[in-house]
Amino acid sequence: MPQFVYKARRRSGELVQDVLDAADRPAAVAQLERLGLVPVLVELAKGAAAKVERKSARTAETAAAQASSFRALLARKRRPKLRELATFSQQLTNLLRAGMPLTAALNSMTSISSKGVPPEVSQQLKQDVMEGKGLSEAMARQPLIFSDLYVNMVRAGEQSGAMVEVLQRLASHYERFAEVQSKFLSALIYPAIVASVGVVIVFFFMTTMLPKFMSIFQGMKVELPAATKLLIGISHFFAGYWWLFPIAAVLVVTLYKRYEATPEGRRNVDRFKMNTPVFGHVVQLNLFGQFARTLGTLLQNGVPVLTALRITEQVIANSVVKEAIAKTREEVTDGKTIAQPLARSKLFPQLMIDLIKIGEETGDVPGALNNVAQTYENELITALRVMTNLIEPAMIIVMAIGVGFLLFSVLSAMFTITANLAR
Numbered sequence: 001m002p003q004f005v006y007k008a009r010r011r012s013g014e015l016v017q018d019v020l021d022a023a024d025r026p027a028a029v030a031q032l033e034r035l036g037l038v039p040v041l042v043e044l045a046k047g048a049a050a051k052v053e054r055k056s057a058r059t060a061e062t063a064a065a066q067a068s069s070f071r072a073l074l075a076r077k078r079r080p081k082l083r084e085l086a087t088f089s090q091q092l093t094n095l096l097r098a099g100m101p102l103t104a105a106l107n108s109m110t111s112i113s114s115k116g117v118p119p120e121v122s123q124q125l126k127q128d129v130m131e132g133k134g135l136s137e138a139m140a141r142q143p144l145i146f147s148d149l150y151v152n153m154v155r156a157g158e159q160s161g162a163m164v165e166v167l168q169r170l171a172s173h174y175e176r177f178a179e180v181q182s183k184f185l186s187a188l189i190y191p192a193i194v195a196s197v198g199v200v201i202v203f204f205f206m207t208t209m210l211p212k213f214m215s216i217f218q219g220m221k222v223e224l225p226a227a228t229k230l231l232i233g234i235s236h237f238f239a240g241y242w243w244l245f246p247i248a249a250v251l252v253v254t255l256y257k258r259y260e261a262t263p264e265g266r267r268n269v270d271r272f273k274m275n276t277p278v279f280g281h282v283v284q285l286n287l288f289g290q291f292a293r294t295l296g297t298l299l300q301n302g303v304p305v306l307t308a309l310r311i312t313e314q315v316i317a318n319s320v321v322k323e324a325i326a327k328t329r330e331e332v333t334d335g336k337t338i339a340q341p342l343a344r345s346k347l348f349p350q351l352m353i354d355l356i357k358i359g360e361e362t363g364d365v366p367g368a369l370n371n372v373a374q375t376y377e378n379e380l381i382t383a384l385r386v387m388t389n390l391i392e393p394a395m396i397i398v399m400a401i402g403v404g405f406l407l408f409s410v411l412s413a414m415f416t417i418t419a420n421l422a423r
Helices: 025-034 046-051 053-075 082-097 102-109 119-130 135-140 148-160 163-219 226-241 244-261 263-275 279-300 305-315 319-333 339-344 350-362 365-422
Strands: 003-009 015-021 038-044
Touching (some): 003 025, 025 038, 082 163, 102 119, 135 148, 163 279, 279 319, 279 365, 319 339
Antiparallel strands (some): 003 038
C-alpha cells in the first residue's frame, strides 16, 4: 500500500508531520480527518511516487481535459457579488463549526443554494482538497470567484489553525462592504428617478404638446414675446434634430471612456471625484473606510504587512489612493512604519494617521485600523443622508425653473393674443 507524507494541524493549531499508509490520496485525507486533523499537505512518499508514475501519466491527459473544461465553465460565469461571497462564506462557516470535516462540508456546499458561486466551484474545491491541496491553494486556482484577499486570509487561517474564525470574518467583511455599497446606491436611486422622469416629461412636452400650442399662436399673426420665440426655437430643434441627442450621448461617453482609460485621465477623473463638493466627501469617506477595513482585516488574520498592502492596493478602485498605497508599500519595505509614509502622501486624514501611529506604538495596528474603518463607515451613512437631503431640493428647484419657464412662455403668448383680440 502506498505511503503518504503529510503535514496537518490539530484543533489547537499545533502542526503535525508524519507518514501514513493509504490506498490513495483521498483516502489519506479522509483518514487524517477521522483523526481530527486538518490536512495542510498530503503527498506520496518518494518510493511510492515511483510506483504510481505510470498510472499518473495515463490519467494526466484526462485530468488536464477536465481542468480545461472547468476553467471554460468558470470563464462563462460572472464574478460573484459581495453579498453572494458573504453568503458562501457564512454557509461554509456554519458547516465547519458544526464539526463537519472540510471535504464533507465542501461536498454539502455543492447541494446548498448559493447564488453567485456555482456548485461546480465547491465540487472542484472538494476534489483539490482530497488530492492533498490546501483550501487556499484550491481557491487560488479559481481567481474569477476568489480574490487575492480571500485566498490570503484563508491561507492565514490554515497556518494558524483558525479556519472557522477566518471564514466568519470573511463573511462579516463582505457583508459589511455590501451594506455600505447598498446604502451608497440607494442614496442615488431617488435623484436618478426624478431626473429621468423630468427629462422624459420635458422632452414629451417640447416635441408633442408645445407644437400644437404654437400652431395656434402663429395662426393669430401676433408678435409673440421673446420667451415664447425662444421656446418655439427650442421646440423646433427638439422635434427636428432629436436624433442628435443619442448620438451626442454616445460620443460623450465614448470620449470619456477613452480619456479615463489613460493613466493621466484616470488620475484626473478620480481626483475630481474626490474634490467635488458634497459628493467628494462621500467618496473620500468610502475610500478611506474601505482601505482601513481591508488592511485591518488582513493584518488581523496574520497576513504579512507587505502582502496586505498589495492586496489592499488591488481592492481600492481609486487610482490616486492606489498610488499612495503603492508608495507606502515601497517605504515599508525599507523598514519604516505605515503611519509615516501615509502622512507624507498628504492624502489620508490626520485622524487615520494618528490612530495608526497609536496602534503601532501599542502593537495593535489591526485594532486601530478597524476603529478607523468603523468611524468612517458611520460618517459615510450620515454623509449619504446629507447628500440625499441636498440633492432632492436642488432637483426640485431645477425642475421648478424649467416648468416655470415653459408655463411663462405659453401663458405670456396667451396674454399677448388675448390683449390683441380685445383691441
